[in-house]
Amino acid sequence: MEKRFYPNVFFRTCLILLPISLLVLLFCPKPAGAADLPRYFPETGHFLGGDFLTKYNETSNPEFIYGSPITEAFYSPSSKRLTQYFVNARFELYPENPPELRIKITPLGELIHTYQPGIPLNITTPLSGCKNFVETGYSVCYSFLDTFNRLGGVRVFGYPISNLETQDGFIVQYFQLGRFEWHGNSPDNQKVKISNLGERYFELASEDKRLLAPVMPGNNAPQIIRGLQVRGFIDKAVTSQSGLQTVYAIVQDQNKFPVTNALVGAMINLPDGQQIPAPFPLSTDNKGLAKFSFNFQSSEIGLVVIKIEARYDPYSAQSVTSYRIWK
Numbered sequence: 001m002e003k004r005f006y007p008n009v010f011f012r013t014c015l016i017l018l019p020i021s022l023l024v025l026l027f028c029p030k031p032a033g034a035a036d037l038p039r040y041f042p043e044t045g046h047f048l049g050g051d052f053l054t055k056y057n058e059t060s061n062p063e064f065i066y067g068s069p070i071t072e073a074f075y076s077p078s079s080k081r082l083t084q085y086f087v088n089a090r091f092e093l094y095p096e097n098p099p100e101l102r103i104k105i106t107p108l109g110e111l112i113h114t115y116q117p118g119i120p121l122n123i124t125t126p127l128s129g130c131k132n133f134v135e136t137g138y139s140v141c142y143s144f145l146d147t148f149n150r151l152g153g154v155r156v157f158g159y160p161i162s163n164l165e166t167q168d169g170f171i172v173q174y175f176q177l178g179r180f181e182w183h184g185n186s187p188d189n190q191k192v193k194i195s196n197l198g199e200r201y202f203e204l205a206s207e208d209k210r211l212l213a214p215v216m217p218g219n220n221a222p223q224i225i226r227g228l229q230v231r232g233f234i235d236k237a238v239t240s241q242s243g244l245q246t247v248y249a250i251v252q253d254q255n256k257f258p259v260t261n262a263l264v265g266a267m268i269n270l271p272d273g274q275q276i277p278a279p280f281p282l283s284t285d286n287k288g289l290a291k292f293s294f295n296f297q298s299s300e301i302g303l304v305v306i307k308i309e310a311r312y313d314p315y316s317a318q319s320v321t322s323y324r325i326w327k
Contacts, residue, residue: 041068042224044087045214045255049073052084052091055103059156065089065178065194070202071211078205085207086198088178105177108197110161113174115204118165135159144173144180147192214255227254228262230310232321241325242297247278249319251288251310258288262312268294271302271325284310301325 038049046069048056056062067087076083082093090106130141138160140148148157158176165172171182172195179195186193202212228251235246251262266278274296282290296304301324308319 042222043226043254044068044070045257046070046072047215048084051093051095051099051102055091055105059152061151065151065156067194067196067198070199071207072215074211085202085211087196088194089198090201106201107158107176108201109158109174109176109178112179112197112200112204113162116167118162118167118172118174120162121164121166121171123164133159136161138163140173143182143192147180148175214257216257223253223257223259225253225259225312225315228252228259228310228312228315228317229254229256230264230308230317230319232266232306232308232319234306234321234323236323238324238326240327241299241301242295244293244295245304245323246291246293247306247308247321248289248291249282249284249308249310251284251290251312251317258284258286259310259312260284260286260288262288262290262310264290264308264310266292266306266308268296269305269307270296270298270300271304272298272300274298298325301327 038047039053040047048069050073052073056066059065066089069084069086071085073082073084073093075081076092079092084091090108092104092106094102094104129145130139131145132139133154136159140160151157157178160173160175162174165174168181173180179197181193181195183191183193230249230251233248233250235248236243239245247266247268249264249266251259251264253259262284263281264278264284265281268276268278270276276294276296278292279294282292284290298304303322303324305320305322308321310317310319
């Protein structure tokens, strides 16, 4: 008898078995037109997939509203839900709900404002340029209101739960799902920003910091560098007053992934006041490593200080290492 594969039957079976483990959702086949393959975020070194990715893409500007993911999806013992943190938000999975209600956005605005309220500003709410929300009794005004409406309003941020306050050096306003900040010195289209409540709540909830560790990207994922860090090491911790020394510099990006082709320079400061520059700017290899050796001769004993600078335009980073000259 000819064997046939019935995808619809298999799909329904997978949903029936889903309560056994929330993680099964990640391996269940999806019907045609379902969410795309997981997306990798080089900025933070994490993946986003499944229903979490679907929810993320439903908003018009998710990178601005939610930020990049800062963890992988993980099972949270506190909520007993599959959970994923973002810079500005936190998602939870409810697989028993209809598809459009499977992802709940944690009300971080409510949780954090209750724990860390700001200082109220004594500003009379004007009659024009504002919208009052009878559901909570608060108004949203001017640029905050423009941003609120443009990015999805109540559907995305929930209702306002505070008037204007000062906190962290900014004028802010809390909503059920987030917080707006006023950056008056920024360009006109960047004065209103979304607060990093996802990162803040991760700390307040005492989550396992190992969850923040970036994961390696897929073979075709680009490396987007948002910052540099450099560390320096020397071959010999103690030397005589003359000899050959070797310096190693390791350059990494914001996720501690190696940076290839970063330029590394250094200045060696001997105890007798001599300065020896690195032979020439060096390029890091595919492991983020650059090394150079130099000859030295010092008339005095003491500490040799080596100042290292790495550059990968437009970013740069500095580090210091040392060794001791001894008799």
